[in-house]
Amino acid sequence: MGAENWAGISSTIASLFFLYNMVKDHIPFQVSDYVAAVVHKVFSFFKPYVxxxxxxxxxxxxxxxxxxxxxxxxxxxxxxxxxxxxxxxxxxxxxxxxxxxxxxxxxxxxxxxxxxxxxxxxxxxxxxxxxxxxxxxxxxxxxxxxxxxxxxxxxxxxxxxxxxxxxxxxxxxxxRKRRLFTNSPRNDWDGSVWSQVAFEHPATFDTVAMDPKKKSEIIDDLVTFREGKEYYKKIGKAWKRGYLLYGPPGTGKSSLIAAIANFMEYDVYDLELTAVKNNTDLRKIFIDTTGKSIIVIEDIDCSLDLTGNRKEKKKEKDHKKMLPDMEEKDESSKLTLSGLLNFIDGLWSACGGERIVIFTTNHLEKLDPALIRRGRMDMHIELSHCTFEAFKVLAKNYLGVDKHDLFDTIKTLLREVDISPADVAEGLMLKNSRNKDVGICLENLIRVIEVATEEANKKAKEELAAKQKEDKSKHKLSWKRRN
Structure with missing residues (x-):
């Protein structure tokens, strides 16, 4: 069909539409809907786009x-x-x-x-x-x-x-502006259980002082989790991941959390368990969190009675003379280990999706095994004392150097004493804004490590002397009993 014919058909259709608009108000309502449907079909045939x-x-x-x-x-x-x-x-x-x-x-x-x-x-x-x-x-x-x-x-x-x-x-x-949330015993004026500020912590994996191999393992695990939505759905698990950070104070647990948040671009919910009245309140708090977030419970061994001696405590409780109704009321008004476990990997844990739960503790041995088993805390990350590899990261961050003549001396000293990355970082800090000499800062760090070594040796001698005295006392007591 030629262009002239298409032009003629188009002109005819346009005329028909114009005529229909002129007379549609005079068409009986019994047939107006039918006519409108026919006109729409004709128009759709010549207009193939939606x-x-x-x-x-x-x-x-x-x-x-x-x-x-x-x-x-x-x-x-x-x-x-x-x-x-x-x-x-x-x-x-x-x-x-x-x-x-x-x-x-x-x-x-x-x-x-x-x-x-x-x-x-x-x-x-x-x-x-x-x-x-x-x-x-x-x-x-x-x-x-x-x-x-x-x-x-x-x-x-x-x-x-x-x-x-x-x-x-x-x-x-x-x-979006990422946020840092914290809960409080009383709701805000708008009914929210969370208060918030802008999350502006500058820590990244480049600035965190830890073993490079361990750092790489954490990054790989985070990437796998972030890209694992369909995988988690396939295996029937809630899309969440648990991390347990443990080690002495000053080893960088909080900095690692900030680095994870910046790497994943997640909001952070700093959950204060001591401000939670009971298990019901904990569920309400959890519902008010969003996906793509990190829920942090720091120093969990200090937040609740979560140690591993539940059997002994149950026996003590059975010996107490308490009325049944008083006991039931006491238990229902508290946050329990069972409630916390349901929060981590129970039915409520699947709400929202794409969450990371992080616990920190200075005393791993005090935690109940049920709380930190695999599946709840999927990855256990030990943050130990400062190694030479961690020191090099700090030297790069604080002084902007990758090598120096004093590095070998510092490497030897770090092998002889346990010192936290926080103490090493303090030793590298510039004490005078007018004096930015790298050598002076490294010499100051060497003095800090030497003092820490002396204190550690002194403490070890005192502990050894106390043990010898105790053993001697026990030996003397045993001799008296035998004679």
Missing amino acids: DITIQEYHGDGEYFKRDELYIAAQAYLSSTCSSRASKLKAELGEDSDTPLVTIDNNEGVPDSFRGVQVWWYACTESSNSQTFSFYPIQNKRKYYSLAFHKRHRNLIEGEYLKYILEQGRNVMLRR
Whole structure:
């Protein structure tokens, strides 16, 4: 069929549509719906494309709110399609300190999904609504129009829009201001059980002083977890990971938590168990956390009575003369080990997904084995005293050097004494802003290590003398009993 014929058909169809609009009000209502359906089918035959509109706001009256799909589409277009646009605009979101650059109004960009071509258009329309609202939508309403061929309708509606929502959420999570939360015994004025501040801890895996091999193992485990959504679903486990950090004070447990949060780009929930009244409150607190977060319980051996001597305590309790109703009331008003275990890997642990739970302790031997078994605390990470490899990281961070003539002396000294990375870092700190000589700082560290060595030797001698005195006393007592 020639172009002349197509032009004639198009002109005829346009005339019919014009005629229908003129006479539709005079058509009996019994047949108007049927005529409208026929007209729509004819129009669809000659227009093979479908348009989906995504409004910026939805709701009625004064209760408008921004549509989540619109926000996700805006973030997706910013990260994927904005490079193809000639007109751009920049906006600063209320929960971000990074401008969002995306396509400007009345601009269109193409995109493809599984080989299917689609077109996005940023549109505005005037609004004559006089309804009072707190949202800025009275004059101009913004929306996205998504156009595609009608034969791909099932793919676009069933998969592409879900893909846009997921990808857009990921972009927003990466851009958002990350937060540090803490719980309190009393709810905030808005009903929230968490208070928050901006999370701005600068620690990274590059600055954490620990064995490089162990550091690499942790990073690999975190990457595997982050990319394991489908794997966890396949094996029937909640998408969470538990880490137990243990070691003497000053070995960098808090810095490692901050490094993990910065690496994963997660929020941090610092859970204070002593502020939780009972198991029910713990569940409420957990419900108010979000995915892509780290729940931290520091010094867990000091937070609750979680030591491993439950049998002995039960016997002591059985000997107490207490009325049954008093005993039941006492137990129901406390946070228990059982409640904490359900919080970690019970039914409630699957709510939200993509969470990391981190416990820290200075005394691993005091914790109940049920609390730290594999499956609850999946990875046990020992943070020991400062090694030479950890010292080199600190020297690079604090002094900006990779090698020095004094490194061999420090290496020898570190083999002879147990000293925490925190003490080594303090020894490397500049004591005078006008004197930034690397050698002076390293010499100061050597003196710190030597003092620590002397104190350790003195303590060891005192302990040995005390033990010898005790053994001598026991021997004398035993001799008296035999005679």
